Amino acid sequence: MKTEQDGHDQPRLNANVSLMRTFLQVLAPMAGRKPSVTVMRNRVADLLRQARADGELDRIVRQVISFVGLESFLPPSYAKFQVVLTEGMAFLLASFSLTRLAEKIVDQLQLPFTALLGRRVFTLVSDMPTLQKLGQVIARNPNLDPVFKRALVDLEDNLKTVTFEQIKPLLDKEIGKPRHDFSITPEPGILAEASVCAVVPAEVAAPMGHSFRAVLKVVKPKVAKNIGSELTLLARLAVFLDQHREEWGLGRFLFQATFAEVKKAIRSEMNLTGEQDNLDQAGAYYGSDQSLLVPARLPVSTPRMTAMTRIDGTKITDVAGLTKRERWLLAATLARICILRPIQDTKDESMFHGDPHAGNLAYIFECGRPRIILYDWAMIGKLNRVDRLAMVMLTLGLIMGNKKAVFYAADIITKGQLSADPGIGDKIQRTINEVISRRGMKVTGAMSAIEQLFENFTYHGVVFSSDMMMYKKVLFTLQGVLTEIDPLFNRDDYLVWAAMLTFVEDLIKLRLLRLVLHETWSLYRHSLALLFDVQKVVLRFIWDLGFSWTKLPRHFFK
Secondary structure: OOOHHHHHHHHHHHHHHHHHHHOHHHHOOEOOEOOOHHHHHHHHHHHHHHHHHOOOHHHHHHHHHHHHOHHHOOOHHHHHHHHHHHHHHHHHHHHOOHHHHHHHHHHHHHOOOOOOHHHHHHHHOOOOHHHHHHHHHHOOOOOOOHHHHHHHHHHHHOOOOOOHHHHHHHHHHHHOOOOOOOEEEEOOOOOEEOOOEEEEEEEEEOHHHOEEEEEEEEEOHHHHHHHHHHHHHHHHHHHHHHHHOOOOOOOOOOHHHHHHHHHHHHHHHHOHHHHHHHHHHHHHHOOOOOOEEOOOEOOOOEOOEEEEEOOOOEEOOOOOOOOHHHHHHHHHHHHHHHHHHHHHOOOOEEEEEOOOOHHHEEEEEEOOEEEEEEOOOOOEEEEEHHHHHHHHHHHHHHHHOOHHHHHHHHHHHOOOHHHHOHHHHHHHHHHHHHHHHHHOOOOOOHHHHHHHHHHHHHHOOOOOOHHHHHHHHHHHHHHHHHHHHOOOOOHHHHHHHHHHHHHHHHHHOOHHHHHHHHHHHHHHOOOHHHHHHHHHHHHHHHHHHHHHHOOOOHHHHO
16 A cells, blocks of 8 residues: 555656666675765765766755655645755855765765655754754744654654764863862763754763763864855855745745844854853843743853753653643743743843744743743744733734734834835735735634734845844744643633733833834834824724724633
8 A cells, every 4th residue: 555655755766776876886895885975975976076077966965865765755735945045055066175075975865765854854954053043943934844754853863974073072171170069970872962052961070079960061172163165155155045035935035134134043053152241141131930930051151061950851842641631731831931022022122932843942830830841942032021011012013903903013014015015015004914815803813814924024125133033033933832832722712812911011011002002103204104103003992992902711710
């Protein structure tokens, strides 16, 4: 019986045969023994040099892409990006040094002939953190094809590209530095591995004989070696994709701006000193929140090694042993901390974790209540008060069907780009009208509608601030995580309810009106007509708020 997996893998299996024929001589025994990896890489490199001289290198690269299964990798919901994936990977592989390309090919040849899609893709990007990070985010979309999803989740759950022996020299060097009477004893073994860094368990002995469990985080040696050339290549890839986006039907999608954010994220993960500062900030910001745990930076940290307290918990999506109520509480707590608090906080500036994929989240239960553990603070985002107002207004505007309120909220979020460019503004207004018309006056699907709007904004060339792009990514990433925790948890009901309460509280305390008057003046003072119109729309929006209040899910008031 032919399975879905069989149908998906058949073109790749055919490509396997073709590539195996091309490189058959690579596997030829030496003195009756299987050749070493070094010998195979040298043989492949010789074949690649000949292929380049004959003008055949592009054919070899595309053969590798078929061999891995990338030509049919994306599910139907992402079909328009298949050409981007195929051509982008062809560009990347063809731009590699022949030595690195030979390593990639030998890695594939060493896998079992019938290795599944996920394992081949995982092997291809094993030392390419930019692609790993993209896969981790996409993996949590609940609408993914199961085969595609399983392949991507491998990037998160089964990342094993470095050994303790490979990072021990770096650890020994950092541990050997003066520690003010502290001593550090690492345990052999890798506790966790991410796209850029690896974490090793350790014991730290403080002065006066006190010791405690800790973890040591360092950048993986191979990543440190290749990251410079990879980021340079990523910038060239963005230019290549921008040059072809129109012929691929991707409109004004800005690859260079998008990839610049990926580059920024990777550099943040490489900057351990920056993460240590983030840990200090997060500890101070969330210190009074009993539903959250943040590792504490230890004074034995160095610019090349972050030492933190060790906090063990259960992976956020491992919920088989929880009751229905516990799963709901866990999902609600995660949504409040990572999605709601950044737009609910009344401080001048709110903070949020910038990379909350499932591999960075864990939990424990104490006295029947969940506590979320947030690991990996390489990236943090911050939203100011006007961003917060605009996100609440955008959410509630969608619920109320208020097209103008949604437009001006989007304009505030994008720092006036929509009103400044009539061409873009008209396209965005049509998109908003279509989304609201399809939804009608309902709560269900509000957050998905926001994600859809943001995606359309990007297609039309709208550029978000780095913090807003990060918050947008948080919304997208957590959608799937929340679904895995509790499929019955209604993210829209919960967040709209909480946003409404926040809005009403602000209104009662007059904070909202002061914020509207101050911030809209700063953004629209160049045009009195726009200033008056946006203030009129916001005030009418507040007036209409009472109608939406009656539509809130009643079970949240119990």
